[in-house]
Amino acid sequence: MRSKEPGQLNQLIAERRCIRRGDALFRAGDPFNSWYAVSTGSLKSTVASLDGRAQVTGFYVAGEVVGWDGIHTGKHSFDMVALEDTEVRVLPYRQLESGARLLPALHTDLHKTMSREIVRDHEMMLLLGSMRAEQRLAAFLLNLAQRLKTVGRVNSGFTLQMTRAEIGSFLGLKLETVSRGFSRLARSGLIELNCRQVRIVNSLRLRRVLHATPAR
């Protein structure tokens, strides 16, 4: 779901839709009809289990495709909520399907979009299962920076559209742990941090945080 949209998807004529910050693009249980290409803004996906437990399972930014969970049940399986005012292009599944039958390249694109998400999810499982707090934060920042850079933002910094609590939920940490971790990375001179505003000062050393040290 986090995938860059491949070439063919870009060329589909598609209706646009705006979602206000805090509103849902769709919710768990909603009927599944379309995929969505994020034009501007950003979103989070959240799973809720039967009991109260809930977790942010992904963040999605401009240039990525979301919404194709729930093909197999016909219903969306999680909530997709806008972190800021966001615009998406609607790609009706019916059209994608028939289009794919005529245009093999599109068919492959759809599969690529999905398989890429699997790979990312497995990387995320690796992170959640084997890294300690500060490593998770470093991985998170590097990943986000990379994804934002590719859609042409300023290289030298970006804004976190999510709260510490949301980051913590995503990374399997408490919000206090996130805060402390950021503070330490800043004190060490790896990043500059002004509340939501982040700049990666020393990406080499930040990357080294990942590789170095204990596998937990």
Add this chain to the structure above:
Amino acid sequence: MRSKEPGQLNQLIAERRCIRRGDALFRAGDPFNSWYAVSTGSLKSTVASLDGRAQVTGFYVAGEVVGWDGIHTGKHSFDMVALEDTEVRVLPYRQLESGARLLPALHTDLHKTMSREIVRDHEMMLLLGSMRAEQRLAAFLLNLAQRLKTVGRVNSGFTLQMTRAEIGSFLGLKLETVSRGFSRLARSGLIELNCRQVRIVNSLRLRRVLHATPAR
């Protein structure tokens, strides 16, 4: 990748292939050609990051479909290793693609197989991010029992084909923690445990372990 294979997939004529315990069905970097339907036996998938870090990201049993990571790169993105002697049916991707163009139901099946995996992965991320050790173990056992039961094994017990270390890697725990957790669940009378042999004695209370208590 963990998905039950839907109807159309079952009817494809397919070559069979046997994998000895410990051998790989494919490895990260191998060219991607086929999907595989597991006939008998079981497998694990493992991701390795650039540094030494590695993790089991999934277990797969008879009736499930694996191998369609790597569509987007043309190469497999992780290793798939047999936990016991295992037989799979080979479903060449070319054939699936052309078949899907003729047979819309198959096309949908492929998508279902993939979207189901996403949903499962997100559940796994929820587990890794928000549960404590004993809850993870309970979730693991319940999930595995359910998947084995549906392919017609004895209801009253099953054999773990993986080591404690592999379970730990999958659940983000150390092998000692897995061992202690199993022992406690056994002492509490929720399960019976004889090394690799497990029986869920009180599935209600085991389920309650999940729901109860702290969200970490």
Add this chain to the structure above:
DNA sequence: CGGAAGTTTGAAGATACTCAAGCGCAGTGG
């Protein structure tokens, strides 16, 4: 401007990890 929400930081406590030792089983070779 004021209240609510979000962030930072400290201190105390809990969970899971590390290190370590012992047991049992399977396969190997003397």
Add this chain to the structure above:
DNA sequence: CCACTGCGCTTGAGTATCTTCAAACTTCCG
């Protein structure tokens, strides 16, 4: 045949990391 070795499992004691609880500060938005 049986000791021997390796591997996997269990259990204990001490420790590190992360969480919990709490308080104060800042930012955002109506």
